[in-house]
Amino acid sequence: MNLDEGPMQMAAKITGVQPGGLEQDSAPYFTNNEGIPWPDPAHSKNVGGLPLISDPFLMQKQQTFNRSKTLERMVHPSGSGAFGYFECTQNMSMFTKAGLFNEENKRTPIFLRFSTVTFGREFPDSGRNPRGFAIKHYTEEGNYDVVGLNWPIFFCRDPIQGPDVIRSQQRNPKNFLLDYNSMFDFLANVPESNHAGLMLFSDNGTPRGWRSIHGYGCHTFRWVNDAGQFVYVKYHYCNEAGRHDFTWPEAVQMSGEDPDFAKRDLWSAIERGDTPTWTMKVQIMSPEDANPDKLGFDPFDVTKVWPKDQYPCHEVGRIVLNKNPDDYHRDVEQAAFSPGAMVPGIEDSPDPLLQFRMFFYRDAQYHRFGSTNIHQIPVNCPFMARSFSTPNYAGSMRSDGNTGSNPHYAPNSFTDKYERSYAETPYTISDNIVSRKSHFWSEGKPDREYEQARQLYLRVMGESERCAVHNNTASALKLVGYPKIIEKYLGQLFAIDESYARGVWDQLPERGRVSWDSVKGISKNAAIEGKDKKLRPSTKEDKLVGVTPEAAVYQN
Incomplete structure (x- = not known):
């Protein structure tokens, strides 16, 4: 690919959808950022040997260096990833109208980023920590993100405690040391966190690299079919080579011998053609069954699982990773994921943590990049989408067609290209009372x-x-x-x-x-x-519910 290509063309090539290996520099000479020829790489403009501030090449080079790192992610800063594809092996159109799941043998390009969760960017990647498992699917209906973990559960279920989970496992703000007091104090005071705590302190907390983990969507999602009927699903990504863990002494040793073991292991395997693969499976539950009193567990509580003997897994497809990034900063560090990036046929559930993650993940990325226009970065570009024309207007670093000739307000008398058939499928919740009362079925019991x-x-x-x-x-x-x-x-x-x-x-x-x-x-x-x-919950109605409305909500 050429260095001056746009994000859509670059995205198609970095994902492997179009041919084009490493960047080829076809320019006849080097320039600065304004395209002005660069005189020499080893000598600054000077007077009497002293460098001058009027040297635009020296100043721009240093200014670029000073700003060459984006803000570190607040969560999941240390990671690596790879491109590949999702291949549908079972037609799931009975349950969802999402195009990537409704045609056998159909391949959808993906980018998958692995990470530790609370460790810093330079921390050894074999330490005891959860692992992030985030997939960006480049579909014909837009980009679909699954932002999960190597466990099926999380440490909290109310979003107000989300920052506390992370802070309790990060460094002490007073002395910048890993703080075991805060980590165990949080676990001691949040009963529901100890399911994930058990996984953390098992050998599952020290996996043998990214290639040795399973992946999970964690949350409950809704799949909606063409008839407007929905079911609830849980995602499982089963490593076809099996799960393998370090013991704690092995993890300690590897952290010293090769702090980048997981990153290096993934990169090296793909370079030698040893492609990592996962089988995607789903558990499926009807909305009529999604009642904790009937089930004996809360299907919308992210600190709990769906027992497989009650809800077995059904194969949907495979993930294959076969292409390493060409540039870490562009393709991995600038990758941005959001649980709110859902294509038609995939929707939210009454899971409270999912509801809030759909907002704050995207907001965190906007802050990290200082712009809402992260879709212009090639790895985030919805280059496979059949249509791309957004009414979201302007903003820092906007460099595409913006709104073109369309009015920058709506509704208007000139353009009406909205797809109202894609309005979300309604569901009914347990009550219409605004309060801080808990609706978690397990709380206090x-x-x-x-x-x-x-x-x-x-x-x-x-x-x-x-x-x-x-x-x-x-x-x-x-x-x-x-x-x-x-x-x-x-x-x-x-x-x-x-x-x-x-x-x-x-x-x-x-x-x-x-x-x-x-x-x-x-x-x-x-x-x-x-x-x-x-x-605390006090009545049978104090629970999370999401059922089909008794009467039609939208007008024909």
Whole structure:
């Protein structure tokens, strides 16, 4: 490709949709950013050997260098990615009108970015942390983003606690040290976080590189078909080579030997033709079934899973990664994802965290780039879309056709190209009362809150996996400086299962700091930690619901 190509042409080539390998510089000589010939690379304009501020080449070179890094992502800053394709293997048009899922053997170009979550950009990528699994699908109906993790759940379900999850696992603002006090204090005071906490301190928290993880959409989404009927779905991306993890000692060793192991492993595999692959599967639930009283779990609570024995997985397609980025800054660092980027046939659900992520992910990217025009960056460009003409007007760094000759307001008397048939499919929620009252079915109820974590610990994990959890947890918990935090955290583990708490407690080097009787007593009220009685659910109607309306909402 040529260096002066536009974003759509570049996007088609960097994704591999059109031929064009590494950039070819066809210019006969070097220039500065204004196209003025560059005299020499080794000598500044000077007087008596002293550099002059009137040297535009020197000044622009340094100014560009000073600004060559974008703002670091607040979350998921350390990562890498690759291009490839999604291939549909099962026609799902019965459930969704989304074009990428309704034709067998159809291939959709993708970009997939992997990352750690709370570690900084230069931090070793083998450390204990969740892993990001974000896919951008370049479809004929626009770009579709799935912004997930290597686990099917998250640490919180109310969006107001989202920043606290991240801050509790980031560096202490006072001394810039990793803060084990804050991490365990959050887990001790947020009962629902300990399902993900169990996964974090299992060997699943230290995967053997990006190529060795499964991926999950985490949230519940709606699929809508051409008839306007919808179902709820959960996404699973199953690694075809299997999941492989480091033990904690192996992760510590790899962090020192090769801090970029996961990035290097992915890059090297693709370069030698060893393409990573995942099988995409979905769990499907009818809106009539999406009632926690009937199910025994809340289908819209992102701290919980859908049991596979109740809702088995159905294959949809495959992900294949076969092309490394040509330029890390352009293709990886500037990639921007948003759960709100949904194409027709895929819509939101009553999951509160999803609802808010649909806004704040895009807003975070706008802040990071200082512009709303991130769609002009090639990796974010909807180059496969059948139509692209947006009424969103102007803004910093806008360099495409803007609105062209269209009026920059709507409605107007000149253009009406809106596709009203794509209006979102209505659903009915539980009530119409504005308040801060919780609608989480499990809140404050230990039999509901801890059951899935208990099943993961006792039934899914084997003895060796449980031992690893005990050792991994204790190795971090021993760094906590406040006995009351340790006791409250162990109280959460006791509420999951006594043997879980005991297994961790037995590995602590200074057990005398902690009273086992206190742990046992704390466990009795662990489920209501951080949950004020005034705001807890109190009626059968206090739950998340999303059902088909009894009567038509839109007019014919």
